[in-house]
Amino acid sequence: MNTFLKAENLNFSYINEMEEPPVKTEVLKGISLDIKKGEFVAVLGHNGSGKSTLAKCFNAINIPESGEVAVDGMDTRDENNLLPIRQRVGMVFQNPDNQIVATIVEEDVAFALENMGVEPAEIRRRVDEALKTVGMYEYRRHAPHKLSGGQKQRVAIAGIIAMRPDCILLDEPTAMLDPKGRAEVMKTIKMLNRENGVTIVLITHYMEEAAQADRVVVIDGGEIVMDNVPKKVFSQVETLKNLGLDVPQVTKLAYGLKKAGYDISTEIISEEECAEAVARLIVESGR
Amino acid sequence: MLKDITIGQYFPGNSPVHRMDPRVKLVLTMAFIVMLFMSSSFYGLLVGILYTLTAFAVSGIPFKMMYKSLKPIVPIIIFTALLNLLFVRTGDVLWQFKFIKITEQGVHTAVFMVVRIVCLIIGTSLLTYTASPIELTDAIERLLSPLKKIRVPVHELAMMMTIALRFIPTLIEETDKIMSAQKARGADMESGSVIQRAKALIPILIPLFVSSFRRAEELALAMECRCYHGGEGRTRMKQMKTGSVDYAAIAVTAAFIGAVILINIFVKG
Numbered sequence: 001m002n003t004f005l006k007a008e009n010l011n012f013s014y015i016n017e018m019e020e021p022p023v024k025t026e027v028l029k030g031i032s033l034d035i036k037k038g039e040f041v042a043v044l045g046h047n048g049s050g051k052s053t054l055a056k057c058f059n060a061i062n063i064p065e066s067g068e069v070a071v072d073g074m075d076t077r078d079e080n081n082l083l084p085i086r087q088r089v090g091m092v093f094q095n096p097d098n099q100i101v102a103t104i105v106e107e108d109v110a111f112a113l114e115n116m117g118v119e120p121a122e123i124r125r126r127v128d129e130a131l132k133t134v135g136m137y138e139y140r141r142h143a144p145h146k147l148s149g150g151q152k153q154r155v156a157i158a159g160i161i162a163m164r165p166d167c168i169l170l171d172e173p174t175a176m177l178d179p180k181g182r183a184e185v186m187k188t189i190k191m192l193n194r195e196n197g198v199t200i201v202l203i204t205h206y207m208e209e210a211a212q213a214d215r216v217v218v219i220d221g222g223e224i225v226m227d228n229v230p231k232k233v234f235s236q237v238e239t240l241k242n243l244g245l246d247v248p249q250v251t252k253l254a255y256g257l258k259k260a261g262y263d264i265s266t267e268i269i270s271e272e273e274c275a276e277a278v279a280r281l282i283v284e285s286g287r
Numbered sequence: 288m289l290k291d292i293t294i295g296q297y298f299p300g301n302s303p304v305h306r307m308d309p310r311v312k313l314v315l316t317m318a319f320i321v322m323l324f325m326s327s328s329f330y331g332l333l334v335g336i337l338y339t340l341t342a343f344a345v346s347g348i349p350f351k352m353m354y355k356s357l358k359p360i361v362p363i364i365i366f367t368a369l370l371n372l373l374f375v376r377t378g379d380v381l382w383q384f385k386f387i388k389i390t391e392q393g394v395h396t397a398v399f400m401v402v403r404i405v406c407l408i409i410g411t412s413l414l415t416y417t418a419s420p421i422e423l424t425d426a427i428e429r430l431l432s433p434l435k436k437i438r439v440p441v442h443e444l445a446m447m448m449t450i451a452l453r454f455i456p457t458l459i460e461e462t463d464k465i466m467s468a469q470k471a472r473g474a475d476m477e478s479g480s481v482i483q484r485a486k487a488l489i490p491i492l493i494p495l496f497v498s499s500f501r502r503a504e505e506l507a508l509a510m511e512c513r514c515y516h517g518g519e520g521r522t523r524m525k526q527m528k529t530g531s532v533d534y535a536a537i538a539v540t541a542a543f544i545g546a547v548i549l550i551n552i553f554v555k556g
Contacts, residue, residue: 059512083514091512098502099509103421103453110524112513123524145456159513 004167004199005035005058005089010067012053027053029222030067037166040193040200042210042230045219046244051203054219055169058201059089072166087116090160094172096152097145105147105155106131106140112163130162131155133196134188150181154188161192167199168192175205186212207234207248211269218243231267250274257281296356298416303532304346309418309426311533315540316414322544323407330550332402338543339410348416356412357405364401371397424448429527435518442518450506458499465494 012028027050045051056062057069060076074081093099102108113123131137134154174182192198210216216233218226220243226233234247237255254268268274323335378392428445435441469490476487
């Protein structure tokens with residue numbers, strides 16, 4: 001598979017010009033990362049680790065201070081690439097209220113397409129398709145403020161997928177949702193990845209969500225500290241704890257059992273796996 | 288409770304009036320206002336009343352909504368009536384008490400003005416009953432689009448209007464939350480003098496402003512992520528089309544205006 005998002009030795013800083021002299025905060029320090037087409041990558045890191053900043057580098061909102069970011073081979077520093085990049089890489093934010101522009105669901109989904117100058121009939125077709133994909137077609141005439149959080153976030157996702165992007169960056173899309181809304185959004189994300197082959201970069205605080213990805217990247221202090229499949233990342237419980245991160249509950253259970261002397265793998269990240277392993281332990285100890 | 292507000296007074300329906308192109312509706316409403324102010328006699332006004340009633344009947348909006356749209360301006364109507372009654376001093380005197388003098392001409396003008404205002408309000412409210420705020424914003428954007436040539440930022444103004452409409456419910460909800468939060472901290476908003484109560488609003492307004500700015504920043508970012516780059520090269524999903532309903536409405540309105548002009552010429556009120 002070919003590389004879709006590429007960061008090479010990427011540095012980025014915020015400069016606070018309100019202070020005298022201006023204060024420079026280095027956020028990303030020498031990040032190199034390759035994300036392949038169709039991959040589902042979760043990005044973990046505690047607050048202020050630079051994970052949102054990194055995501056914004058991938059759709060040319062943030063332009064690297066030094067180093068290079070390329071989307072599908074296009075350099076983000078080139079102004080002419082701006083719109084093609086944003087069309088290929090959509091972004092969903094944490095608060096659904098702050099990213100919905102229109103007063104009617106379908107008009108909001110059409111927003112990006114209207115900006116791109118797509119023909120009206122084609123907009124109609126793509127809007128309907130996008131709304132059906134996220135399961136919000138029946139709500140197309142509704143006012144967004146009357147929807148639940150999960151529904152609003154799905155509308156926001158529909159607004160992105162209507163652009164037919166190759167990749168979607170999601171910046172903690174479930175942080176403000178209740179468990180039901182969270183499940184709805186996760187289901188939608190996974191379906192887009194599996195069925196439509198959309199590359200997903202999911203920034204999250206929920207380890208259970210990260211465990212569902214193909215690959216987990218852990219960022220700390222603006223540097224990549226871990227980059228591996230979820231099983232390998234989460235089995236390093238101590239390292240994650242030192243970074244101020246948690247592990248999925250089931251992994252924690254397995255880790256505790258292992259520490260207490262039981263023969264159990266610590267590479268457990270799903271509930272089914274855990275239930276199976278624990279059941280096996282019980283059967284074995286019964287003998 | 289605050290969440291249930293509806294913006295504007297749109298009354299959904301599928302009547303010919305609802306189906307009309309909002310641009311035509313807007314222009315015809317303006318024509319209607321001109322028609323009312325053109326008519327110099329009661330007969331002319333009668334045509335205006337007839338026009339309003341016809342439009343209402345066709346739109347299928349319940350007639351009690353007429354009364355609802357009038358309610359807020361009852362003080363203005365009374366004020367206008369009194370003003371005309373007391374200060375028009377020509378014509379036969381009907382009643383006199385000290386310096387108060389009511390003349391026949393005064394009564395005539397007062398009644399005439401009241402009928403005109405009532406007609407005006409009911410007629411124009413039909414526009415907001417049958418077109419949603421967003422339709423109206425779109426219509427205004429498209430009607431004013433020739434002004435882009437002289438660098439009037441028509442698209443930007445319409446965008447601001449749309450976003451404002453979009454955020455009214457969100458900000459109301461937010462205000463509600465902040466109020467509860469401040470009450471929980473012991474803020475007292477219901478008692479004290481007017482000045483004290485106005486001061487009590489400060490702890491609500493400041494957080495609301497701060498959060499609005501934060502929202503604005505995020506919204507701008509989200510819009511940029513969705514390829515927003517101003518009105519240039521932008522298309523719209525919903526196209527406005529003028530159809531047979533619109534032509535019929537234009538013809539009817541023209542006929543009514545014609546009638547008013549004829550009455551003005553031939554009938555002396």
